[in-house]
Amino acid sequence: MSGNGHKLLTAEREQRIMQLLHDSDVVTVSAISEALGMSEATVRRDLQAMHERGLLERVHGGAAIKQESSPEPLFSDKEEQFSAEKQRIAAAALSLIHDHDTIFLDGGSTVLMLARMLDSLKALTIVTNSLMAAAQLMESPHRLILTGGEFRAISRTLVGPLSSPILKNIVVDKAFMGTMGFTISDGMSTTDANEAYTKTRVMERARQVILLADRSKLGCSSFVTCGPDWHLDVLVTDAIDIKMRQELEERDIRVIVAGKNATAKATAGTARANQ
Amino acid sequence: MSGNGHKLLTAEREQRIMQLLHDSDVVTVSAISEALGMSEATVRRDLQAMHERGLLERVHGGAAIKQESSPEPLFSDKEEQFSAEKQRIAAAALSLIHDHDTIFLDGGSTVLMLARMLDSLKALTIVTNSLMAAAQLMESPHRLILTGGEFRAISRTLVGPLSSPILKNIVVDKAFMGTMGFTISDGMSTTDANEAYTKTRVMERARQVILLADRSKLGCSSFVTCGPDWHLDVLVTDAIDIKMRQELEERDIRVIVAGKNATAKATAGTARANQ
């Protein structure tokens, strides 16, 4: 047994302190001092040493166990408004992905929601320029590749000419894009020229371009467009004007409407426009 | 040639000591001395010999079993590991940066600590491959650029050949590097080949290479080295062997030791600057 003499080694004391912390999540300095038969000065020194090694959290009067609930706040999504429509759109888009696919994830809250659902798939290679998506996928088993580029704070994405060289070296099966606005004449549009530039580069390197846009984006243009010769293969939305849908399908753009009744089996339920 | 007598052989003593260590994770020198019936001087000699062979961990007053878990945390966010030494090293490195500089920040907890201090400077252009540093600098007013590349979960950095094209397009004034080990013969070394590759590319594109490494890194090599023709301009550390220092200075590598005496000035200065 470990019932050594009266002397306690530093390592041994730390073990006992951790034991006390494990028993009750917080302990006072005086309690530790009494339990281990050490002066409070020594206890404080030990606590500080252990705190500096990340073993516990120091609080006034004692110590508390370190909560492991922190992997999230790296890129905290504070303004993330959960939306049922975006959730349905993301779920519909998810069914387009297969195991072993190589996909690109753009910025935007809808695409981010899709990123959260990727645990159900296996062995993906995920390329993204969104730090929010990257933070979400950090612990996932998938292969994760980030494009470089200049950090744009508002969208938390990496954009601009510096993202170009790395995009030239890769080809993705499917690119899932977000946007600020979408019109048939101008395609996707956004508020930042660098962001538009990067979107264009991504679409050039994708075998299939899939746009995730809720109904509020359709028909409006933002500041910068991605150029006149835009390219799109699939549009996933929650509701769409019948006329716009026809125009898109004339251009061989498949339209998937993730309506209220069709959440899981979105691909099958596209025949019904849910306005 | 080895007369097996009634006295305890060295090998036999070591076995007994390991047995004691196995029973309770820590034992005092006096306890071993009493248990094996020999002087404390001999016990200390044995413990040192065993420590040098990596069989146990030496602590003041005795010995502890060697824990395999400590050297590299797998997934936990141990970057919160505050260390006074690393803090001092980062503070010393901070004084090398000037307003309007273009700097590169590598991965590693010491460099991350430096990233936290950059608020006191103005109009920096910061290039980094560390997601932790990026998260830290997200809200800063500086221009922030991320290299792309494959995401390495353990270090939370972007590494590998895909980071190469973007690094070819930029030149930084100062590159602040972290490392797992550093020797004069091999330079920096790390545990991952892709990470070593990216480090090498970065150092090629930096006018000045500055290594931040606490004393535990000096003199040891990790798995992969950055190549024989390594290049370094400044080493910032908390303590260094006098012989190694001379060898470095013969190679025109400046050595900055952020010792305890420099703490008061350095931290006081930065604390005030941060306010």
Place this chain on the structure above:
DNA sequence: CTATATTCAATCAAATTCAATCATCTCCAC
């Protein structure tokens, strides 16, 4: 908000532990 009571961090003296040194002992070869 002020006043009181804890708690903290820095400092210093005392105790403990360490590492280096030296004298002694054992074993073995010559």
Place this chain on the structure above:
DNA sequence: GTGGAGATGATTGAATTTGATTGAATATAG
């Protein structure tokens, strides 16, 4: 027997740790 190599135990000055003290910082009560 003599001498050398290696190991052991004691000694000593240095380094580390510990506990008490003190003024500052923080929390609590009124």
